[in-house]
Amino acid sequence: MKINIDRSRCIGAGQCALTAPKVFTQDDDGFSELLPDHEEALDGAAVKESVKVAVRVCPVQAITIE
Incomplete structure (x- = not known):
């Protein structure tokens, strides 16, 4: 599983953490x-x-997985 974070989209909601x-x-x-x-x-x-x-819970869909 490869995890990608689009830091240009991230708003720091913290739901991922x-x-x-x-x-x-x-x-x-x-x-x-x-x-x-x-x-x-x-x-x-x-x-x-x-x-x-x-x-799924990221409010700006900044995280993707492959």
């Missing part, structure tokens, strides 16, 4: 970013599902 805290965080400006060790966390089915939910 709340929904999938093992994968997403917010930078000093409040915008979404991936945690450095997020790929290790993606080994679990529950974490993968939480990422899919984060994609």
Whole structure:
């Protein structure tokens, strides 16, 4: 699973970090970013599902997965 964040669309709502805290965080400006060790966390089915939910709840559709 490859996760992409369109930082030009991100408004810093934080829904991704709340929904999938093992994968997403917010930078000093409040915008979404991936945690450095997020790929290790993606080994679990529950974490993968939480990422899919984060994609759906992003209010500006800034997150996509491949």
